[in-house]
Amino acid sequence: EAEVAQSPRYKITEKSQAVAFWCDPISGHATLYWYRQILGQGPELLVQFQDESVVDDSQLPKDRFSAERLKGVDSTLKIQPAELGDSAMYLCASRDQTSGSNEQFFGPGTRLTVL
Amino acid sequence: QKEVEQNSGPLSVPEGAIASLNCTYSDRGSQSFFWYRQYSGKSPELIMSIYSNGDKEDGRFTAQLNKASQYVSLLIRDSQPSDSATYLCAVNNRGNRDDKIIFGKGTRLHILP
Numbered sequence: 538e539a540e541v542a543q544s545p546r547y548k549i550t551e552k553s554q555a556v557a558f559w560c561d562p563i564s565g566h567a568t569l570y571w572y573r574q575i576l577g578q579g580p581e582l583l584v585q586f587q588d589e590s591v592v593d594d595s596q597l598p599k600d601r602f603s604a605e606r607l608k609g610v611d612s613t614l615k616i617q618p619a620e621l622g623d624s625a626m627y628l629c630a631s632r633d634q635t636s637g638s639n640e641q642f643f644g645p646g647t648r649l650t651v652l
Numbered sequence: 653q654k655e656v657e658q659n660s661g662p663l664s665v666p667e668g669a670i671a672s673l674n675c676t677y678s679d680r681g682s683q684s685f686f687w688y689r690q691y692s693g694k695s696p697e698l699i700m701s702i703y704s705n706g707d708k709e710d711g712r713f714t715a716q717l718n719k720a721s722q723y724v725s726l727l728i729r730d731s732q733p734s735d736s737a738t739y740l741c742a743v744n745n746r747g748n749r750d751d752k753i754i755f756g757k758g759t760r761l762h763i764l765p
Binding site: 577578579580581582585593626628638639640641642643644645646648 | 696
């Protein structure tokens, strides 16, 4: 069964360090999303890609966060420098726009802890 | 500001009973509605999607949508301990390129053995 892949699954870092997360969407899914989920909250969209283009990054803290999807397939989300408040689950999701469905499928997530 | 509201719970339901989870949304233009199940420490898993008014059944799960009341619910029949999780309601307003999903904060469901 096709799945969204993410790595690493867990990351512990000290504040002011740089971290990077990787996501490989379900094959053929042109739309890719990065979410942040704080404990006890629902996922909040950070950035949305359509192929290699950013569709929405209005909630991405651009002073420290960056995201890219250079070839329109896999994607990287970077935080530099990390802050204590960045501790959260970072989720990647993808969607098959050609199916006409709005269903998004999530990867396993990366649990980030900033010390 | 588009909002999706859920009771955070916990909602405790005896094993074998029907669990009823509710969600309201603010944007009347919303067209797609989803329920995700999320176990502690895991990522959300899509369990139901519904697009038109009425009921949609899939196994022990039934999603109900009432667009006039801006209300969507999820019923879980014959609740099992494995159904204990947080259930996220998500709503999409698909227009042009605005196909973002807005998530509620989730309802914690606890099935009592």
